Amino acid sequence: MWVLSWNNPKLHTPDRRKSWTACEEHLEYLRSFLDTRGFLREVAPSAAQPDPSAT
Numbered sequence: 001m002w003v004l005s006w007n008n009p010k011l012h013t014p015d016r017r018k019s020w021t022a023c024e025e026h027l028e029y030l031r032s033f034l035d036t037r038g039f040l041r042e043v044a045p046s047a048a049q050p051d052p053s054a055t
């Protein structure tokens, strides 16, 4: 699992971070979604176990 940390400058103060958890399968989709909009700040591995309901 992965955690994508992001910030929307129009909605959030610069130090605010939203985080999305993604499985390997959806990481690239979410990464490009955020990166295209200039929201992406960090992608890091998550220690959490995969959640079968979170696909």
Ligand SMILES: [Zn+2]
Residues within 6 Å of the ligand: 022, 023, 024, 025, 026, 054, 055
């Ligand atoms: Zn997924």
